[in-house]
Amino acid sequence: MEQKRIPILNEKFDVNIFLQVFKRSIILSIIIFFAAIVGVYVYLRYTLPIYKSSSIIQLKNEGTTANKVLNLTTAVEEINSMQIIELIRSKEFLKRTFNKLPLKISYFSQGTFLENELYKANPFSIDYKNTKRNLYNVPIYVSFDKNGDSNIKYKTNNTNYEKTIIKNQWTDINGLEIKIEVTDIDAIRTQINKIKNDSYYFIINDTESVYKKYSSQLEVSLLNQEANTIQISFKDNNAQKTSEIVNTIAEEFIKYDLEKKKESSQQILNFIENQNNLIYQQLDSIEGLLMQFGITHQIRNDKDSKETGPERYSILLSKIEEELDNVEIDISNLKQILDEISKTPNIKVYDLISLLPSKNDGILISLLNQMQNLINQRDLYLNNQTQNSFQIKVIEKQIETQKQTIIDLIKSNYNRALDKKSTLTKKLVEYKLMVYGNSSAMDLDYLKIKRLYTINEEFYNKLLEKKAEYLISQAGSISQNTILENSVIPTTPISPIKTTVILLFLIVALVINIILLIVRYLLFNEITSPDDIRVYSQVPVAGIVPLYKTKLPVSQLLVDIKPNSVFSEAFRSVRSSLEFIKNIKESKTIAISSTISGEGKTFIALNLGGIYSFQGKKTILIDLDLRKPRFHLCFNTDNSKGLSTILIGKNKVHDCIKKSKIANLDYITAGPIPPNPSELTAGNEILNVINELKQIYDVIIIDTPPLGLVTDALNIFKSCDYPIYVVKAHYSKRSFLYNLNHLLLEKHIENLSVVVNGIDIEKSRYGGYNYGYGYGYGNSKYHTDYYDESITKKKKNIFTKIISHL
Structure with missing residues (x-):
């Protein structure tokens, strides 16, 4: 018989699973939205704003007042708006316009993360002459002292230059004659105290570089063809500059048009x-x-x-x-x-x-x-x-x-x-x-x-x-x-727009959360209920154990605390199910294992043993997990001797049997961890120990190592009367069922059954007679005393918890 295929992705939508995934994703979602808010703040704080200014011109071609007075009748030529637009965009016209603006020298102030252009707000001014070609478009850094004198630094042709400049005096620097005049010493001192001394620099621009830089930021478009209106727009990080550039372009176009008309008249x-x-x-x-x-x-x-x-x-x-x-x-x-x-x-x-x-x-x-x-x-x-x-x-x-x-x-x-x-x-x-x-x-x-x-x-x-x-x-x-419309200095940038950025970041965060939620749902492969066992395996379910919500440092014997609780009844249901599987009158052996540690096999062994002892059965628990022993921690006892010392012949069986606080319940700890646990459990000594104990006890419960990790106790697990495989809800993976099916179909283990641990019956439909043999005390007053299996771990900090949700 072949194993059933266990899908990697969830093929059907399950509301309960989706809600579980959603609940687990809440912390991660909060982190993502918080990161989005931080991203909004950082983006808005450290992104230079872009301002846009516009001016509107109406094109006309009517006769002048003088022509009308003189009765000079002339043909009115058609206005070609596109020709006018190309004229304004032309290189020569823009060069003429830019020369009318203070763009030959650009002043900048450096901050910690950003730098700002000080257009008409520079606390010092530069005058220069005899500029060499290699000094154009080169950042020249300026630092000031308390008296207003300065020191400049720049690099050209891979050579660093430095020179002290006396204010208001011409100084020659490698062919550049320069004079620096301080206009606002207080602003300079404030900048020095906040940032650093050399946070100012300036660039001497040539005409070509000015054209290349600003022509790409200019937009001239036809606004209304019937009204013959065109719009001149300019974008830049400096609001005042955008306004002055578009207004200057509009004014220069009017002057240029008049010059051409006068030029035509002059030729006549x-x-x-x-x-x-x-x-x-x-x-x-x-x-x-x-x-x-x-x-x-x-x-x-x-x-x-x-x-x-x-x-x-x-x-x-x-x-x-x-x-x-x-x-x-x-x-x-x-x-x-x-x-x-x-x-x-x-x-x-x-x-x-x-x-x-x-x-x-x-x-x-x-x-x-x-x-x-x-x-x-x-x-x-x-x-x-x-x-x-x-x-x-x-x-x-x-x-x-x-x-x-x-x-x-x-x-x-x-x-x-x-x-x-x-x-x-x-x-x-x-x-x-x-x-x-x-x-x-x-x-x-x-x-x-x-x-x-x-x-x-x-x-x-x-x-x-x-x-x-x-x-x-x-x-x-x-x-x-x-x-028709002159530009005014814009007060609101066109980018970034605060509301748009916030909305965009939140939408991105929401989309990421939705994608993560969908991915996590599709990849969700945990066992959530006995139904998963029934769908993907033929191994019968002996019972379910409710989730105990109080956190415990180690597995403990709890059925004696509230023997009439739902929790205790769950183990009685397991006991009854085992009797239906195989009814043995003489001494019986029960082996309990799982795929990995942490699924609750030790806890199941302890409390199942307690249930048998309540029935009057003389019961003994054996800790066969020699690699990771637990019984000495559960019973808070010494582990200097136990099963390992029995198997090597150091101690006798009766010397290592210890009494619990419950009548008829004894246990044997694992003893010191041996260097060769596989060899010890593979020999006949362990079978001899079990046979010896059968002469004394009615029920022998063996806590074996996880079979998904090691196969030390596979023979013991196979030879026992009741091999029990433990899975834990919302902890064990569906792929673990491959190992369960392997034991059934290939190892041919008889009487194999499954116990599902950690079922939250408050949120599950398994709180009544819907499942198991004799299990149906869901209305008990002790229904909140469930068990949550925990092994000894260091206390998780918040970051570990967050990572666990990923």
Whole structure:
């Protein structure tokens, strides 16, 4: 017959076992939660806080007040928020911004565990010049004396340097000229008294290191696309620094935008100035030519001749030709715009705006901008919707309607331009006849020179007018971008958040406790009740012994104290069960063993012997555990002689028999511990001793060594009439049943039975007639006097108890 498999993990859920595991885990759970609380305190105490500041900018691109006053109608370009974001993130812009802040020198204060940056709170200041490259980004430690003089230490190229610095004096240190000024000597003295003298240090940062350090802490994001707002955020351990950096970035962006606008205006002004100079030179040259021509041909150049001669028509002719050229350009541009809108599906609105006539185009610009806004809105919705969605179709219809309105307006302007061209062409022919029909060759030459002068003069005057306009526009230039929200110094860090950290640590502690509870439940393999014996073994259970809750230093004889208690009745039940197993009228032998020590075999032997003696049976107890004897401690007697001295022939059996305080109950102690216990118990001498005692006693109870550890007494255990195997509830492991089954199935030990020791019948269902032979006095007034087997151990301290729960 094969042994039953004993599972390593609990395969079924048992409420009682779970509650037992939970109870055992309470101390460990408290320790884990306490460790979590300590962890929270340490984390919050020694973690540098991280602060975050933010500033919001709204992007605009409207005409300036000066442009509106001057009626300068220009195309409004689409605002590209992502380009602005990349500009703010750009290396050159950030370097420009960081140079406006006190970031070239970083001051630090070292504590016992942490170090803090003293941003604008440093009790001393550093001034330097002629810094060598190898001194950038190197920690330079400073210690002060009572007078404010200092000593600096630093390491570069694996070489240590040290120098004494007199306050407010320049000192050269390996190419570094440095001056230290103490601004708060009291703060320095306080720091020295609390920590140590060299707890301050500073770092001279180069531009590149400042950019690398702080650009990674910067975040620029699109806050609202429709409102064209962007958010600038910065994170750092210093709250004041975060606020100043984001505010400076926002202010510098406004300045940068204004500078670029003024730069554009200045380029236009430079172009106008160059053209003015060129045209002025041409006018001067033509004027000289006119004077020379008039002197040579004696032509008068006065107001009367200009108004009455062909020269008057020549001036009108020039104006008509100029106006006709402008009309032809307008016609060409309007035709191109019309073709683009009518034939091109993907319209580039801002390219079309640049083709509009320079006058009277405000309505068209407004309509084109409205259509561009609709196109942008459609593209935005297409990110989340399909082309066939209702919202997209509505916008498409609006775009088509807007496009048709623009086409109708352009056609109207185009037709008016054609009519104007026809009228101007007729006038041009008429004036040419007036100028060239009745004039001599000399007059024609003069008119040509005069006409050239007039054209350049008009162009020169227009340039002067435009120059004045742009000067006014430049004077009124302001950035249209607005800082909607300036940052204030944050008072609460974004990390660590106290409530979040506490909650997180407690959740982790709870999860650990749950995992440990589940693992301990799954790995729980202790014998808890006789049911475990019944499930995994065929060895019958002779009885159960209640848990005695009073702690005892050693096993004791207790059935004589309260013979009518549940405790005593339990041993009577065991006695009765043995009689049912095998009824022997003559002298009987009982061997009691277990898997390991501490399961209660000695206690079972003592009290079972007491029960037999109460019955009037002459009973003797033999301590066969020669390696770890117990009887002399239980009976508080001498152990100088006993079974070991009998087996070696030093003493006779009757010399070693001792009387107990109970009538009919004698015992033999183990005697001195021999060097060869296995040899002594393996011989025939022990059988002779038992046979000799059978002649005197009715019951012989032998306390054998644990069979799970040694096999010294296996033959004695096998040869006895009643071999009893003891297991202890919540102490013995289920795997111990392998040894029990081995004795039954392989060693073929007859009449083998099990006694389950340490059952807490207050929490168990085995307090009545549910189990055993004649065992059912659960309502006795002595039901609290149970037994808890204890062997001699040193008193456990709290840490040993905690470890025992693991």
